[in-house]
Amino acid sequence: MSAVLDLADALIVFTPSGKRGRFPLGTPVLQAARSLGVDIDSVCGGRGLCGRCQVVVSEGEFAKHGVTSSSESLTPISEPEQRFARRMKLEPGRRLSCSTKLLGDVVIDVPQSSQVHRQVVRKAAEAREIDLNPLVRLYYVEVREPDMHEPSGDLRRLEEALEREWQLTGLSCELQVLQTLQPVLRKGEWKVTVAVHDEKTILGVWPGLKDAVYGLAVDVGSTTIAAHLCEILTGEVVASAGLMNPQIRFGEDLMSRVSYSMMNPGGAAQMTIAVREALNELAIEVAREANIAVEDLLEITLVGNPIMHHLILDIDPVELGGAPFALSTDMAVNLPARELGLKLHPNARAYVLPCIAGHVGADAAAVMLAERPDLADKLTLIVDVGTNAEIILGNKDRLVACSSPTGPAFEGAQISCGQRAAPGAIERVRIDPVTLEPRFRVIGCELWSDEPGFAEATKKTGVTGVCGSGIIEIIAEMYLSGVINQDGVIDGDLSARSSRIVPNGRTFAYVIADNGTVDLKITQNDVRAIQLGKAALYAGIKLLMERLGVDHVERIRLAGAFGSHIDVKYAVVLGMIPDCDLEFVDSAGNAAGTGARIALLDATSRATVENLVRIVEKVETAIEPRFQEHFVDAMAIPHKTASYPHLSKVVTLPASKPSASQNETRGRRPRRA
């Protein structure tokens, strides 16, 4: 009897999972996969419409699996597959597993792209892949028509279909869905696609089959706002865009915006309106680029520093303007996007990542989510440099974080010839230690300034200024070539030796380029601004190292636009960051934006980040008495006392000779910007 049954069964082996089972001949491959718990996606519920359940037959003998597999072990290309192939394109060798039935033993490969919980490949610079666990999913259903003899509401019959076909129960439904449900059901002739959030709430209903929904991951910086539009079910980044934060008109830096709200009744609300308008503009822009409607955006995740976080939520940031810097909330905020005035799908959901502390925002939380220092063995330092630097230090044993007021110098502001990173901006610099002559490269041109054809190649853009990463290199090279000493003082005596050193008021300046109309020069004030910024950054790092009782770090990750463009060696030369084996110092890319994208695509990551912000120990630089001390010591280049064993292997540091002028900075304390 059992032998007879076996004859009528076929062995199916799924790769790469290795899951296997015997099923009666005629069983659809998708059904076999489901009963074995093999992860195959489907929006249409096995109707051959959505094409998400594609599989590939592995042909040949598989001794390991004890099976000989061939495409003849399956039913021939079916009618739904032909229809789908005509409509959408079906790669050769691919089958729709819902419309393909077992005729014999077979090995079936499930490609990544057909898995629900697949991984999204991140850029090379980035640490790990994103697991895809979308919170919003689509379900195609056929709904029973109304029947007078057994009256029941359209919503109930929709929910019955979702339970019957997708085992979804206990759903709630947004009012707007209820308001449009009846015409949509009738337009779709009782076949509709339903978007369900978190297996709990019906967010949208569309007539017929809809197979893509989108989400927006946004990093709201004080200066710029950047957004990535992703296809939620595949994780693909479909479009990206950025724009200036229009709040700049209320104040360049964060503190001046808090002041604005304190001095002007309704000021905070004005800034809220401004940032929300920008978010809506950005949504329209990326949607246009992706050729979709903003109404197709069903989710948005938002990260930002605490002030931006509060202003997005329309919470007056006044408490963040003074001690004890109390956040309104340090928890994630999960709510309908419309409550933030965002014009996406009417029921789109917003998830605002949690802040860490009054000065350490949701952007830093997102960086942690992208970098996961809590999984690292090596003692890892993560630095996200902006007008404030967010600093995270630790590993799987313990994590500490703080924020340090570096000021806007690293962003090219407050530097006499500073400018945004744009074509024509100097980004790479070398200074000959003998002649003191510089050579440089500008954005938009692959040639160095001393190579033939440079003038021709940069004719269009010109050489317009120095961007953030350029300023680091110039000051570091000025130090390495002896133009400035450890205290940052430009050596006026050198003006006798080089026309690059010129008087500038009561101090001197270094002329890096003459762009025809004006000299681009680095003044003593420029050097001071960078010293103040880097000292604040280093002091913050040092506080965290003290908190952990360590005297060196094993790995450094530089996050943000700044971190992406900088030559890390120069950051160490300048003493922005502590000495470290340069092999283990690299860019983390736009980690805050990546964190926002992870929170968008991987539902489980939200619990992770909510936990991370809880376990990380917060250090408040403003009340740490040793911050000032570390700050003063860090004014020297690279540092008054720290040693640089790793760096010394790579560059030759000038001999240390601190002068009395160092005292001029004593007692100054950077203002939180």
Place this chain on the structure above:
Amino acid sequence: MSAVLDLADALIVFTPSGKRGRFPLGTPVLQAARSLGVDIDSVCGGRGLCGRCQVVVSEGEFAKHGVTSSSESLTPISEPEQRFARRMKLEPGRRLSCSTKLLGDVVIDVPQSSQVHRQVVRKAAEAREIDLNPLVRLYYVEVREPDMHEPSGDLRRLEEALEREWQLTGLSCELQVLQTLQPVLRKGEWKVTVAVHDEKTILGVWPGLKDAVYGLAVDVGSTTIAAHLCEILTGEVVASAGLMNPQIRFGEDLMSRVSYSMMNPGGAAQMTIAVREALNELAIEVAREANIAVEDLLEITLVGNPIMHHLILDIDPVELGGAPFALSTDMAVNLPARELGLKLHPNARAYVLPCIAGHVGADAAAVMLAERPDLADKLTLIVDVGTNAEIILGNKDRLVACSSPTGPAFEGAQISCGQRAAPGAIERVRIDPVTLEPRFRVIGCELWSDEPGFAEATKKTGVTGVCGSGIIEIIAEMYLSGVINQDGVIDGDLSARSSRIVPNGRTFAYVIADNGTVDLKITQNDVRAIQLGKAALYAGIKLLMERLGVDHVERIRLAGAFGSHIDVKYAVVLGMIPDCDLEFVDSAGNAAGTGARIALLDATSRATVENLVRIVEKVETAIEPRFQEHFVDAMAIPHKTASYPHLSKVVTLPASKPSASQNETRGRRPRRA
């Protein structure tokens, strides 16, 4: 050892629960109650502020409890009690159980008003008491101040306090609360009262102690909207008001409003705006009457027929205008009131009771909740007469429901001398079977028209028309006195005998009063209108009786304004409702409004009504072939074939003599209005 412990303990017995236990001397009475599970309310958490935990000492010997109790078994009046008594008034003999400690054995009585889950006494006419299980509760907490050394958001510290003091965990928080939290905490000096919905969501935060919140129970009728404002924590009705449904300008009856929405693009939305504006007006009116702010309204429950239900929710009722009469939803709708455009507290919650079927609305569901026929032993008929009658029949074994298009005649419309129930309207009538002379009473006067002083007493109001209940009595009395026969035909031959019978076109009329300027008369058309309405009602009832396979009912409840004023005997004489022992026929009062109030005050009732609408079997009169047959039979007065054993004991029914004229109504079918 145990004896020593006993000496230091005191026995406390709580009445009426009888719960008892021994506690160490010095234990606060409230704390003893809590550990015994005795239900005593408290908003302030035992701080002697809110006064909700009042108890009374029972003095004397209680052999049954084995205890001698006296006020000396408790600590003397405490400082908090004195403060409370100065501020709020504390009745003599009452103690605040939080501020009173055990000194010896004692019997403590917990008055109803100090219980959380107390019952609210309903009016005599109404069936049962309302259990108080408010969904929104208030919690007074003291919140830890922010600390830079251990940064945490204000919301987290609020939630910690709610967990520490009230064991509330896993709360979510409305955005608006987050937006106001920081100033409120500081204004209240870290002492605030929190409103929590369903032990899940923080709806509001106020500085200091707040000890009352309010809710609104609203019955949205096609013609009038009525609201009761209740104190949610006590169940007390604080104010009531009603106003005309402004949708009347789009159509008198429901079907003309559906037509309006079909004929006019945006017509449904216009009606939605109109009804929501009326709800906001009503909220302002009752709040003013109760001397509170509309922002103190934290909940609203809404009932209405299916069209009103859909229009309140901004759902186009077009599908309800034709077969198969599909509801958008037959489930309860639970959402923030602001999503309905209601301007109450910004986070007020709305609960819209579920509809039963396309023609049987949330008002009928509310009637079921108020009447609970599912608990009855007796086979109970519930009738709510409006322009449509909602009919429910059954008992604990089985329930059926339908709606029947009675038309507006019972509301005094379509009756030549009909008017609203207002001073001057005839409401009671007797006709002398010999002289055919009428006597009557009008609203606003206790005298009958043939009593001395009637003319004087009604001089101010006059006799202006006949109201809904008056019309029932007149037609029934006309039948009992032989003015009309079983077919409803006014006997013109009687004009020879009485000047009350006068020609009126090709038929006759009965003059009931001459108010000086015009004769108030009942025309043949008036009789027909009532016959059509009552036949539709009876036919609906008959359908339900057939569905249950019964030929009589044991109990009749008449709901709504109509049911409250009618003399039930005449409703049976007229054949509106089937024969029944008159002892078991009575008014259910405004049962729909009561149902809305129950849903407001008793959270558990919501599951009850949601279940009731599921288990009740729906009968669609529009597709029941026997409806027409029952309708024609019911045109006769009281009925063509039914027998009236109970009624015959109370009145003498004229001998049956049907005439050919009955045929004139055959083939007419009432239009759903």
